[in-house]
Each structure stands twice: as structure tokens, then as C-alpha cells.
Amino acid sequence: MLLDILRNRRSIRQFTNKQLSTEHIAQLKEVILRAPTSRGLNPWQFIFVTNPEILAKLAQAKAKGSTFIANSALAVVICADTTRSDVWTEDCAIAAICLQLAVTELGLGSCWSQIRLRSHDENSSAGKYVTNLLKLPSNIDVDCIIAIGYPAEEKGTYPTDELAWSHIKDIN
Numbered sequence: 001m002l003l004d005i006l007r008n009r010r011s012i013r014q015f016t017n018k019q020l021s022t023e024h025i026a027q028l029k030e031v032i033l034r035a036p037t038s039r040g041l042n043p044w045q046f047i048f049v050t051n052p053e054i055l056a057k058l059a060q061a062k063a064k065g066s067t068f069i070a071n072s073a074l075a076v077v078i079c080a081d082t083t084r085s086d087v088w089t090e091d092c093a094i095a096a097i098c099l100q101l102a103v104t105e106l107g108l109g110s111c112w113s114q115i116r117l118r119s120h121d122e123n124s125s126a127g128k129y130v131t132n133l134l135k136l137p138s139n140i141d142v143d144c145i146i147a148i149g150y151p152a153e154e155k156g157t158y159p160t161d162e163l164a165w166s167h168i169k170d171i172n
């Protein structure tokens with residue numbers, strides 16, 4: 001059930017060395033392409049990286065908050081043609097969470113690394129670093145990277161009574 005997947009999803013930043021099967025990778029590709037987009041424009045592009053050298057370089061996109069990519073089995077770079085849609089960030093975020101929920105269902109773990117609006121160093125953005133590394137054209141901006149692999153850490157579900165219930169208002 002989707003509710004159980006949502007209850008079990010946590011950010012996993014430690015991964016075992018086990019590689020993903022080609023079947024799992026194919027399923028994740030299908031899932032991400034099923035994500036809805038505004039006006040059905042599909043402005044996104046998804047780069048599936050399993051090459052360890054490229055994973056290690058992606059992990060250096062930011063000083064903090066991306067290092068876990070190096071030990072993942074797969075990193076999905078979620079980017080978009082910004083000229084195709086004014087809401088490409090929303091489209092990318094929806095695709096990212098669809099991917100993360102499918103990852104959870106497959107018994108894998110994942111963590112989001114924010115790239116858009118983040119710095120690589122004092123002089124350059126994380127987005128520029130990734131687009132240079134992957135040789136992406138100038139109309140493509142990177143939203144985030146989802147690192148995926150077999151979990152090497154266990155995280156429990158959040159207790160239901162500890163959720164941010166005060167953030168919900170009822171108007172009846």
C-alpha cells in the first residue's frame with residue numbers, strides 16, 4: 001500500500017556495495033517517466049549514473065549534503081529544459097519523489113541532494129559544476145540528484161502521533 005511506503009520512506013545516506021539489478025533500474029526509469037508534468041510538457045531529463053568515477057565527482061557538487069552520492073549504486077540527476085516550462089522545478093520535484101517512493105517499495109534506500117540554488121564553492125554554483133561535469137547544454141538546469149542503493153543504515157518510521165499535526169487546519 002502507498003501509505004505503508006510513505007510510512008517507511010526515510011532518507012538513506014549509507015549504502016552497501018551491492019549493485020542494482022538491470023530490472024530494478026528499468027523499473028525506476030519507467031516510474032520516473034510516469035510522473036505528471038504541467039500541461040504534459042515533460043520538460044525534464046533524467047541522467048542515470050552508475051559509473052563509480054562519475055558518482056565520486058557528483059558527490060563533490062557541494063561541500064556538504066552531496067558526499068553520500070559517492071557510495072551509492074545509482075545517482076539520478078534530475079534536470080530540465082528550462083525553456084520548455086515555467087514550472088520545471090515543480091515537475092522535477094514530483095518526478096524525484098515518485099522515484100524515491102518506488103525506491104522504497106523495491107527495498108532500496110535513497111536521499112535527495114539539492115543542486116538548484118546551492119553553491120559548489122565561493123565562485124560557482126552546484127548546478128554549473130554538474131552541467132560542466134556531464135557536459136549538459138546551456139538550456140538545461142539541474143534541480144537535484146537522487147542517490148540510490150541498498151541501505152547500510154536502518155531508520156524507523158516516524159511515530160504517527162509525532163507528525164506535525166499543528167500544520168494542518170480544518171475548515172468545516
Ligand SMILES: Cc1cc2nc3c(=O)[nH]c(=O)nc-3n(C[C@H](O)[C@H](O)[C@H](O)COP(=O)(O)O)c2cc1C
Pocket residue numbers: 009010011012064065066111112113114115155
Ligand atoms: C527539497 C529537498 C532537498 C533536500 N536536500 C538535501 C541535501 O542536499 N542533502 C541531504 O543530505 N539531504 C537532503 N534532503 C533530505 C532531507 O534532509 C530529509 O528529507 C529530511 O531531513 C527528513 O528526513 P527523512 O527524509 O528521513 O524523513 C532534501 C530533501 C528535500 C525534500
